[in-house]
Amino acid sequence: MSSHPAPPDYVDVVVAAERIKGVAHRTPVLTSSRINGFAGAEIFFKCENLQRSGAFKFRGAFNSIAALAAEQRAKGVVAYSSGNHAQALALASRLLATPATIVMPSDAPAMKVAATKGYGAEVRFYDRYNEDREEIGRGLAEERGLSLIPPYDHREVIAGQGTAAKELIEEVGPLDMLMAPLGGGGLLAGSALAASHLSPGCKVIGVEPEAGDDGLQSFRSGEIVRIPVPKTIADGAMTTYLGTLTFPIIRRLAHDILTVSDEALSQAMRMFAQTMKIIVEPTGCLAAAAALSRESGCEGKRVGIILSGGNVDLGTFAKLTGGES
Ligand SMILES: *Cc1c(COP(=O)(O)O)cnc(C)c1O
Numbered sequence: 001m002s003s004h005p006a007p008p009d010y011v012d013v014v015v016a017a018e019r020i021k022g023v024a025h026r027t028p029v030l031t032s033s034r035i036n037g038f039a040g041a042e043i044f045f046k047c048e049n050l051q052r053s054g055a056f057k058f059r060g061a062f063n064s065i066a067a068l069a070a071e072q073r074a075k076g077v078v079a080y081s082s083g084n085h086a087q088a089l090a091l092a093s094r095l096l097a098t099p100a101t102i103v104m105p106s107d108a109p110a111m112k113v114a115a116t117k118g119y120g121a122e123v124r125f126y127d128r129y130n131e132d133r134e135e136i137g138r139g140l141a142e143e144r145g146l147s148l149i150p151p152y153d154h155r156e157v158i159a160g161q162g163t164a165a166k167e168l169i170e171e172v173g174p175l176d177m178l179m180a181p182l183g184g185g186g187l188l189a190g191s192a193l194a195a196s197h198l199s200p201g202c203k204v205i206g207v208e209p210e211a212g213d214d215g216l217q218s219f220r221s222g223e224i225v226r227i228p229v230p231k232t233i234a235d236g237a238m239t240t241y242l243g244t245l246t247f248p249i250i251r252r253l254a255h256d257i258l259t260v261s262d263e264a265l266s267q268a269m270r271m272f273a274q275t276m277k278i279i280v281e282p283t284g285c286l287a288a289a290a291a292l293s294r295e296s297g298c299e300g301k302r303v304g305i306i307l308s309g310g311n312v313d314l315g316t317f318a319k320l321t322g323g324e325s
Helices: 012-019 035-041 059-067 072-074 084-095 110-116 133-143 155-172 187-198 215-219 248-251 262-276 285-292 313-320
Strands: 042-047 077-080 100-105 122-126 177-181 205-211 256-260 304-307
Touching: 012 059, 012 155, 035 042, 035 262, 035 285, 042 155, 059 084, 059 155, 059 215, 077 084, 084 100, 084 110, 100 133, 110 122, 110 177, 110 187, 122 133, 155 187, 155 215, 155 262, 155 304, 177 187, 177 285, 187 205, 187 248, 205 215, 205 285, 215 248, 215 256, 256 285, 262 285, 285 304
Parallel strands: 042 304, 077 100, 100 122, 177 205, 177 304, 205 256
Antiparallel strands: none
């Protein structure tokens, strides 16, 4: 069993920023006067779609492995994920010369399997209908002495994810609002730690897909609500419950949770491609799509938005953004 250490605080974000310095990209902050005009706000987009491995997950993954003691690092790490955490952990472990094993469903998209293997990780397939990936991950961790690095509910992962918001606020100054996509809550919790310290008074808002609003339900009820796997194009936010480390931080430091439809996500993808010439994956558009809706409360404000990732294959991208040219 992975035990839960003390929750991270802002100091852990600062330590993470030191560890990833010179390795993770300090991603650009982009603005668009056209989008500002449309939203009636001053919006700063933190472009983690341009991060190494294509998403902010590299920050938490690298920080977690770098934080391990040398002998633990030499034994290796294990993760269960078919998405951006897998690729991030595979790349980070290669850079730190640490063996990585990734537990992936046997029907995972070939492109994702190839990317993970391409970074040098060993892929252990499992049958998603009959096997439990967490059990397999824990089993491997015990048998081979590997360190299990979960995708969000982990102190160094949360601290690492918080470095994106830290960079953003240090670059553009205090914000009125900071909006970030919400899956299991590593990104939002880390962002909230950074914002509450660097920009007191900044409202921190998580955004999840309409179809999977467990975060909103949990935020309102005060306890972690579990939901069935949601059907949404935001594949990075299909988590069904918040973490035991992430939830208390979100409850304490975030101000609201909003939801957006899949239709709003593909509209935002189209807007980023056309107006800003960047590719953002569906999950990466969550915060932006919410900001552009009239109910967001962004009008007249300085708003930071985390574009969390850009990993979408071109076929899917064409399907979601096509239809008019
Ligand atoms: C993982 C992921 C998220 C959600 O992050 P959590 O830390 O699980 O809340 C959002 N966007 C992208 C692109 C992701 O890969």
